[in-house]
Amino acid sequence: MSGRPVRRRTTRFRWSAAAAFAVLALAATACGGEAATAPTPDSTYGGAVAAAEAPAPKGYRPAEIQGVKINVPDDWEAEEKDGRLCMRPPGEKGCGFGSVEVRPHAAKNDPAKWPRKGKAHEDKDGWAAAPDTCRSPGTMEKGDVGVAKAKLDTGGFTTHADGLKSHHAAWTVTCENDDVFEVRLWYLPQSDVAVYVQSVDSRFTKVYDAIAKSMDITAYKK
Numbered sequence: 001m002s003g004r005p006v007r008r009r010t011t012r013f014r015w016s017a018a019a020a021f022a023v024l025a026l027a028a029t030a031c032g033g034e035a036a037t038a039p040t041p042d043s044t045y046g047g048a049v050a051a052a053e054a055p056a057p058k059g060y061r062p063a064e065i066q067g068v069k070i071n072v073p074d075d076w077e078a079e080e081k082d083g084r085l086c087m088r089p090p091g092e093k094g095c096g097f098g099s100v101e102v103r104p105h106a107a108k109n110d111p112a113k114w115p116r117k118g119k120a121h122e123d124k125d126g127w128a129a130a131p132d133t134c135r136s137p138g139t140m141e142k143g144d145v146g147v148a149k150a151k152l153d154t155g156g157f158t159t160h161a162d163g164l165k166s167h168h169a170a171w172t173v174t175c176e177n178d179d180v181f182e183v184r185l186w187y188l189p190q191s192d193v194a195v196y197v198q199s200v201d202s203r204f205t206k207v208y209d210a211i212a213k214s215m216d217i218t219a220y221k222k
Contacts, residue, residue: 056071056214057071057210059073059074060072060073060210060214061074063078063085063087064219065080065084065085065102065104066083066104066105066220066221067104067217067218067219067220068085068102068104068193068215068216068217068219069215069216069218069219070085070195070211070214070215070216071210071211071214072087072211073087073207073211075090076088076090079095081095083103083104083105083109084101084103084104085102086099086100086101087099087100087102087211089204096140096141096198096199097135097137097140097199097201098197098199098200098201098203098204099197099198099199100195100196100197100208100211101194101197101198102195102196103193103195103196104192104193105192105193106187106192106194106196107192108192110129111129112129112130114126114128114129115129115185115187115194116187116189116192120169120185120187121155121167121168121169121185121187122152122155122167122169123152124150124151124152124171125150126152126169126171127150127169127171127183128183128198131150131173132146132147133145133147134146134147134175134176134177134179134181135173135181135183135198135199136175136179136180136181136199137181137199138179139175139179140199145175145176145177145179146176147173147174147175147176148174148175148176148178149173149174150171150172150173150174151171151172151173152169152170152171153170153171153172153182154168154169154170155167155169156168158186158209158212158213159213160186160213160214160215160216160217161214161215161216162215162217162218164188164191164217166186166187166188166195166212167185167186167187167188167189168184168185168212169184169185169187170182170183170184170185171183171184181199181200182199182200182202183198183199183200184196184197184200184208185197186212186215190222191217191222192222193215193217193220195211195212195215
């Protein structure tokens with residue numbers, strides 16, 4: 001007889017543990033489901049558990065600026081200047097055509113508070129803080145050609161290496177001389193970190209995606 005109460009207590013304990021686990025699982029599913037059905041960029045920052053740091057894939061090397069970790073193509077130059085990390089494709093000088101910029105505290109350090117102010121990632125003219133100068137390969141260096149119109153082609157989300165989701169936007173911009181260029185932006189509004197391609201080189205479309213997706217801001221301080 002003395003063993004029966006113990007079995008009953010064990011049964012109750014197991015049931016309670018299982019119930020607790022189920023409640024926790026349900027809560028976790030609810031949180032994850034919200035992100036899956038209606039993604040909130042950067043929303044997982046506070047509760048994200050950092051994954052083990054993976055080595056850069058073949059053809060890339062790791063880089064870091066202010067705690068923002070990201071991969072750089074092996075044959076690209078990378079330089080930190082004015083609080084930004086610039087990645088330049090082979091043959092390019094300066095952070096211009098085809099280059100990728102990583103901007104920690106992007107809006108905080110921008111006089112116009114771009115790209116946070118006015119939700120630039122949702123605006124057809126949000127491709128730059130001052131969207132009035134042509135950036136096509138033949139005009140970018142002189143900066144003496146204006147812009148005729150811009151079109152927001154993409155408005156979606158990208159999941160990065162740390163699990164955070166950023167706003168991803170792409171614009172097609174037509175210049176006054178009929179040149180056309182593309183701009184791409186990945187932006188974490190809560191953390192204020194941007195990956196920015198101010199003038200796309202179409203040869204590197206997949207490279208831009210790979211660079212952006214590799215970003216990990218676990219060690220970054222907002």
